[in-house]
Amino acid sequence: YIWEENGHIVGNASLVPFRHKGHRLYLIANVAVHPDHRRKGIARALTERAMQHARERKVDDIWLHVREDNLEAIRLYTSLGFVERARRTNWQAATDSHLNYLDADIAITKRNPRFWATQLHWLSRLYPDELGWHIHWNFNSLKPGLWTWLYLIFIDMNIRQWAAVQRDTLLSTLSWIPTGRGESLFAAIGDESDPEALTQLLIHARRDLYLSYPSVTFEFPVSRFDNAIRDAGFKPLRTLIWMQATS
Numbered sequence: 001y002i003w004e005e006n007g008h009i010v011g012n013a014s015l016v017p018f019r020h021k022g023h024r025l026y027l028i029a030n031v032a033v034h035p036d037h038r039r040k041g042i043a044r045a046l047t048e049r050a051m052q053h054a055r056e057r058k059v060d061d062i063w064l065h066v067r068e069d070n071l072e073a074i075r076l077y078t079s080l081g082f083v084e085r086a087r088r089t090n091w092q093a094a095t096d097s098h099l100n101y102l103d104a105d106i107a108i109t110k111r112n113p114r115f116w117a118t119q120l121h122w123l124s125r126l127y128p129d130e131l132g133w134h135i136h137w138n139f140n141s142l143k144p145g146l147w148t149w150l151y152l153i154f155i156d157m158n159i160r161q162w163a164a165v166q167r168d169t170l171l172s173t174l175s176w177i178p179t180g181r182g183e184s185l186f187a188a189i190g191d192e193s194d195p196e197a198l199t200q201l202l203i204h205a206r207r208d209l210y211l212s213y214p215s216v217t218f219e220f221p222v223s224r225f226d227n228a229i230r231d232a233g234f235k236p237l238r239t240l241i242w243m244q245a246t247s
């Protein structure tokens with residue numbers, strides 16, 4: 001939808017349809033108003049019209065993403081009944097074969113099949129299905145076993161997985177899924193785990209992927225592990241709030 005004044009477009013709101021496991025939903029995106037025409041209710045009218053469009057099509061959900069520092073937009077969406085469902089940061093770091101590990105009593109090993117149940121439990125919490133419509137994470141390819149191995153050979157996908165272990169206890173895992181999309185690292189860590197385990201794994205990934213990729217990016221919920229990610233040399237690119245319409 002656009003807003004026109006005297007033949008000029010001064011505002012916009014877009015709708016992007018998604019389907020996920022039988023659910024139909026719309027993402028409202030690109031809400032923007034020309035600086036000379038702000039605070040006149042144009043964004044509100046455009047967003048309300050976009051919501052009406054979605055409701056007329058009887059979709060199951062309406063979502064939007066907003067940067068956490070965009071307080072004006074957050075105020076607008078909150079007043080229209082949107083509520084925060086998730087807050088996630090995109091991180092990036094250059095790969096580097098010369099990085100030093102932390103001086104910690106945490107070993108990095110290959111992901112052992114016996115870790116799978118715990119790893120999947122952590123992954124499901126950190127990459128919830130409720131948000132899967134946008135990111136299309138699919139953890140079947142991380143599952144240990146012959147079938148996954150054959151499947152990955154068939155589709156020519158070279159997944160790498162590592163685990164951080166302390167005295168035989170699993171603290172965290174990290175998986176590299178080269179899907180061609182930007183965010184290809186998936187971290188799993190327990191609520192109680194030492195954050196240094198994640199730092200060690202991320203340093204390891206930066207070293208290990210050095211020959212194949214100049215940089216690595218990943219997406220992770222805002223959490224008590226933010227500093228651990230920074231300590232591995234990752235910089236935040238942006239933090240988005242995921243908001244869902246409730247009215």
Ligand SMILES: CC(C)(COP(=O)(O)OP(=O)(O)OC[C@H]1O[C@@H](n2cnc3c(N)ncnc32)[C@H](O)[C@@H]1OP(=O)(O)O)[C@@H](O)C(=O)NCCC(=O)NCCS
Pocket residue numbers: 030031032033034037038039040041042043044045065066067070071072073075076077079
């Ligand atoms: C955010 C933006 C779209 C708002 O457009 P707008 O037409 O000026 O917004 P409206 O006049 O419809 O205001 C609707 C509500 O938004 C909030 N709001 C908008 N601008 C605000 C500001 N500068 N300060 C505080 N609140 C603000 C208020 O709650 C306002 O309601 P109120 O006027 O009753 O207080 C506009 O500032 C913009 O284009 N920003 C740059 C692009 C952008 O950030 N888009 C959002 C992407 S998620």
